Amino acid sequence: MKSMTVILLAVAFVVIVCAGFTAAYALSGGNGTMQSFNQTDNGKTITVKPGETIKIQLDENPTTGYSWAFNATPGLTIAQDVYHEPDSDLVGAGGVHEWQIKATGTGNQQVSAVYRRSWEPVTGSEDTFVLNIKIE
Numbered sequence: 001m002k003s004m005t006v007i008l009l010a011v012a013f014v015v016i017v018c019a020g021f022t023a024a025y026a027l028s029g030g031n032g033t034m035q036s037f038n039q040t041d042n043g044k045t046i047t048v049k050p051g052e053t054i055k056i057q058l059d060e061n062p063t064t065g066y067s068w069a070f071n072a073t074p075g076l077t078i079a080q081d082v083y084h085e086p087d088s089d090l091v092g093a094g095g096v097h098e099w100q101i102k103a104t105g106t107g108n109q110q111v112s113a114v115y116r117r118s119w120e121p122v123t124g125s126e127d128t129f130v131l132n133i134k135i136e
Helices: 002-027
Strands: 045-048 053-060 066-072 076-084 095-103 107-117 127-135
Touching: 053 066, 053 107, 053 127, 066 076, 066 095, 095 107, 095 127
Parallel strands: 045 127
Antiparallel strands: 053 095, 066 107, 076 095, 107 127
């Protein structure tokens, strides 16, 4: 009877571990890792699967009044929007703004952002970021 209990506990442990790996795999979009993009990927076109989540990280320094005005087309959902403060103790040092974007639609989608002070008029000389996303 004791050996049967040990076997059942071992099977339960394996099932729980497998469920955890399956959940992590599903949250990453099914490829095991979350793709990450930054300013160097500006203007690129990527392809993702429906349900896949990607990460976009852009340098930002809100202490100067500048921040990213971020937009996503309707086939994309902003799953997370967080600012990571700098690792530096320097006054005025910038950090990184991170968005996790989930592909909820199909076809051609886009994220775009403009780095600006919200109270100033748009001049056309602001830094911009665009990532074209094909969901298929």
